[in-house]
Amino acid sequence: MAALVGPTTFPVVAVGDAAVDLTPAPVKDFAIRAFGENDKAVLVGGVLVVLAAVAAVIGLVARRWLWAGYLGFALFGVVGVVAVVTRPDAGAFDAVPTVVGVAVGAWALGWLLRRAVVGEASDVRGGASGEASDGRDREPDEAPARRGDAPGDAPGEASGADDGALPQGGGGPGPEVERPVVMRAGGEAPTFDRRRLLTGVAGGVVVAGAGAVLGQQLGSRRTVDAARGGVTLPSPAVAAKPIPAGADLRIGGLSPFITPNKDFYRVDTALVVPQVDPADWTLRIHGLVDRPVELTFADLLKLPLTEADVTLTCVSNEVGGPYAGNARWLGARMADVLRSAGLRSDADMLLSTSADGFTCGTPLDVVMDGRDALFAVAMNGEALPVDHGFPVRQVVPGLYGYVSATKWVVDVKVTRFDQDEAYWTPRGWSAKGPIKTQSRIDVPSSGGSLKAGSATIAGVAWAQHTGVDAVEVRVDRGQWRQAKLAEVPGPDTWRQWSIDWAATPGEHTIEVRATDAAGRTQTEQPAPPAPDGATGWHSITVQVA
Known part of the structure; x- marks a missing residue:
């Protein structure tokens, strides 16, 4: 249900994002090489496995000390809240799903333990609690033998009607008396029923799964997909040159000249793809400018748009690797938008920021030298796919994506390389990334x-x-x-x-x-x-x- 508030408020995602940010560059490189575009799914799966393992430990401890189980959930909550509120795009209410989740988890822990532990009431037919034990020791989960039990009857349950009575007087053994597992003064000691625990857990999983499906259906993905489908793309003021007839050799197994959107590589730091409604999107241009600019999506579509064929390449690509693709892009020229803000002469860097807080540092001179550097709104004739930056992303020919191709871009600060650093630079990557042949x-x-x-x-x-x-x-x-x-x-x-x-x-x-x-x-x-x-x-x- 965290999707109702926002996917990045989901503590698993927030912890995963924090793990991405804190992971050393060599480890990230290994993850990309080993898992490719599945690296995010592997990370989220790993976080869930760790959470499940720790939760199991908490459950075992809580069987003896319930307060320790609640303390474990509280520590979980602290980690989750810190991870959520320290995200760059955190809002005032983003911690609510974590707090609610911890409260529900603590309640579920107590409920499951109460369900699994059979309490004071005795199952003695015709008897009363408080009878003396027959002296036989049993394991905590072992059910007492009863007359009339049939193979397959559940432990502790009787088949048939009451067929016994307490012995009268001091005569013979009389009818057999069924006794509880362990008796103590004042009643029956509690026993742990695994079956009741497992059925409770199964019910909880069903409820959680239904909540997740409901959250996904009611979440922002549907809204953004609908908004994307409603975008009408204007005709380009500057159309791309026709693709030459001989641009595609049409050899089986050879990468096509134009990479279909569904096959275009995706490498970014977003564990959950940002869902940005174009009705709410704005692009802010500020910093070393004379006139800060703020554009809405409608404003951007009214500008003269340029169409261009550009190949993008990820710096993580190994020699011979798959992280390159070619597409026809449509967008406003970045140089025109920046000039409208009045660039100052000492500026040499654009620090762009994604809706999820990722930052990218682009050399200003490259953007302004006449190439088709775009605030792109379309890819291969359709509105940008959400996975590739809808509603707006950057496309800059000649630079690796980590210094140029910000997806879901919402902010551009005109600055200097000696004053600001982007996401990857302090992690050991070059501040400037011209593509190598x-x-x-x-x-x-x-x-x-x-x-x-x-x-x-x-x-x-x-x-x-x-x-x-x-x-x-x-x-x-x-x-x-x-x-x-x-x-x-x-x-x-x-x-x-x-x-x-x-x-x-x-x-x-x-x-x-x-x-x-x-x-x-x-x-x-x-x-x-x-x-x-x-x-x-x-x-x-x-x-x-």
């Missing part, structure tokens, strides 16, 4: 197998805002051969390439390298993504039979 082999797949004879090697290469001028391929460290290059509409997109290969039986290693339009060939020297992007030649091994 890269090339990737898509066909054949790494570790794959193919038949001997005529084969095709193909892939993509990129050097955003410079352009790719050549791609070379070699097999088994032989001679470099020039690949055929596909057409491109401009220097800001990746470029497909292909080459024919007479494949012979055996194991083969294929390598690729690209040269940009400035004559710079990508280096063979391998380097990891941190601090400013991976380098090296992409290499794969294939089996030919």
Whole structure:
């Protein structure tokens, strides 16, 4: 039900966000490499597993000392509240779901324990509580034997009617008397009934699940999805050049020139995708400006919009990795919006902030040099998908996403690199992130197998805002051969390439390298993504039979 207040107020998400912020960069890099775009689901799952383990310990302790169980829930609450209220976008009532959740959890703990512990009342048929024990010891969960019990009857329950009476006088044994598990002065000692506990827990899970579904249905996702569907995109004042007929080589397994929205990579720090209603969205431009500006979504759509084909690349991308994609974007030119605010001459950085508090530092000179840097509102002919920044995100050709491509952008502070730091800079990443020339082999797949004879090697290469001028391929460290290059509409997109290969039986290693339009060939020297992007030649091994 936390979704009714806001997804970031859910303490599991808030704790996960705090974990993301506190995690060292090498650990984050490992998570991205190991889990890819599932890293957030793994983190949330890990938080839930830890919470479940700690809750189990609290439950065991509470069986003996109930006050200790309540204390454990209180400590849970403190951690959750701190995590929630310290988020950059925290509001006055954001701690309410955590406080309510802790209160409900504490009540549920007491209820489950009361349900699971059978109290003073005796199950003796025809007898009274306070009778003496027959002296036989049993385990706490062991049920007393009764006449008439049938196989399969639940512990402590009798089948049939009352068939016994207390013995009269001092005669023979008389009818058998059923006795409670353990007797003490004044009544029956409590026993722990696992079945009643498990049925109670199961009921709680059903209620919690129903609450989660209801919260999701009533939450902001529906509202934002409906608002997105209602957006009417204006025609661009400056349309993109038509995509050349030869831009897509249409080779099976080769990344298409335009990446479909559903296949476009997503790498960001948001555990829960921000739900920003365009009716409530504003963009504030302030800092080292003469006239601070605040735009609504309607204001932005009224500006002259530019359409541009731009490839985005994540700095976390390993050589040959999947975190690159090409799309046609529509948006207002960032340079025009910034000029309307009156930039001061000493400014050199844009510190942009996302709706979830993430910050990004972009070199101002890059945005103002004439390239198609956009406050984008559309992607491949439709309003931005929520996962990719709806209602507005930044797109800046030639820079890695961590210094340029803020999603759900709501604030831009015009500042200086020597005065402000963005999210990733204090975590060991470069303050500026120009994209390095890269090339990737898509066909054949790494570790794959193919038949001997005529084969095709193909892939993509990129050097955003410079352009790719050549791609070379070699097999088994032989001679470099020039690949055929596909057409491109401009220097800001990746470029497909292909080459024919007479494949012979055996194991083969294929390598690729690209040269940009400035004559710079990508280096063979391998380097990891941190601090400013991976380098090296992409290499794969294939089996030919």
